Amino acid sequence: GENVEQHPSTLSVQEGDSAVIKCTYSDSASNYFPWYKQELGKGPQLIIDIRSNVGEKKDQRIAVTLNKTAKHFSLHITETQPEDSAVYFCAASSGSARQLTFGSGTQLTVLP
Amino acid sequence: SAVISQKPSRDICQRGTSLTIQCQVDSQVTMMFWYRQQPGQSLTLIATANQGSEATYESGFVIDKFPISRPNLTFSTLTVSNMSPEDSSIYLCSVQPQGSREQFFGPGTRLTVL
Numbered sequence A: 001g002e003n004v005e006q007h008p009s010t011l012s013v014q015e016g017d018s019a020v021i022k023c024t025y026s027d028s029a030s031n032y033f034p035w036y037k038q039e040l041g042k043g044p045q046l047i048i049d050i051r052s053n054v055g056e057k058k059d060q061r062i063a064v065t066l067n068k069t070a071k072h073f074s075l076h077i078t079e080t081q082p083e084d085s086a087v088y089f090c091a092a093s094s095g096s097a098r099q100l101t102f103g104s105g106t107q108l109t110v111l112p
Numbered sequence B: 001s002a003v004i005s006q007k008p009s010r011d012i013c014q015r016g017t018s019l020t021i022q023c024q025v026d027s028q029v030t031m032m033f034w035y036r037q038q039p040g041q042s043l044t045l046i047a048t049a050n051q052g053s054e055a056t057y058e059s060g061f062v063i064d065k066f067p068i069s070r071p072n073l074t075f076s077t078l079t080v081s082n083m084s085p086e087d088s089s090i091y092l093c094s095v096q097p098q099g100s101r102e103q104f105f106g107p108g109t110r111l112t113v114l
Helices: none
Strands: A006-007 A010-014 A018-027 A032-039 A045-051 A056-059 A062-067 A074-076 A088-095 A097-102 A106-111 B004-007 B008-014 B019-025 B031-037 B044-050 B069-074 B075-082 B089-096 B110-113
Touching: A006 A088, A018 A032, A018 A088, A018 A106, A045 A062, A045 B004, A045 B019, A074 A088, A097 B044, B004 B089, B019 B031, B019 B044, B019 B089, B031 B075, B044 B069, B044 B075, B044 B089, B075 B089
Parallel strands: A010 A106, B008 B110
Antiparallel strands: A006 A018, A018 A074, A032 A045, A032 A088, A056 A062, A062 A074, A088 A097, A088 A106, B004 B019, B019 B075, B031 B044, B031 B089, B069 B075, B089 B110
16 A cells, blocks of 8 residues: 655745645555645644645645655745644545555744 | 534543534545544544445444445445544544545544543
8 A cells, every 4th residue: 555754844934935745655656746835733734735746835834745756745835824724734645545544743833 | 625514623522421522525426434643643544434334344344333324325424433542533524526536525523532
C-alpha cells in the first residue's frame, strides 16, 4: 500500500518569512495530492491540492509543487502570518483507491 | 465543498460501553469515510461507508468493534463498541462529492474513555 512521509514534524518561522513542508510517497500510481490545515479542536480543512498531470499550483500565498519522478511534493507558504499557525498534513491517493493516505503532520508556528 | 456536521462533538465514556457517532452532510455524496486521529497523531482510515451495503474496513479495524451504517447518501453512523481507554481519539467523517477527488472533513468527535 501507499506510504507517505512528511518532514519536518515541527517548523517555526518568523512572521513574513516563507515556510516549506515536504512529503514523499511510495506508490507510483498515486495521482492526487491534497494538503490539509488542522487548527486546534477542528477538523482538517482542504487548502490546496494537485493532480499528477500538473507540476505546480498556486493559490494566493500558498503553492504546491510535484515531482513525479522523485515521488515528492511540497507545500510553500509565503509571507506567513500568525493565523497560518496550525498542523499541516499532506496526503496521497491513486485513481483506483479513493482513500487518502496521510503524512504524519507538521506543526507550523509563525512567531509574531 | 460540503457542510458536514457530527454529533456528539465530544463525549466522556466509561470502559465497556459503546458510543454511536453521527455524520450528516448537506448534500448527497458518493463516498463517505471514517477516520481515527489518536492524540497528537495523523489520520488513519477506519472504513469506507457504503450506501446500502456493508462498510469496507481497513486492515486492523473490524466490524464487531466499529460497526458502521449508511442508510442514505447524506448520513452515516460509526459505533465504537466495548470501549477501552485506547479508543480515546478524535473520530472524523469525511465525504467525497460525486465526480470530485476532493475530500472534506467534519469537525470531529472527541472521545475520552475512562
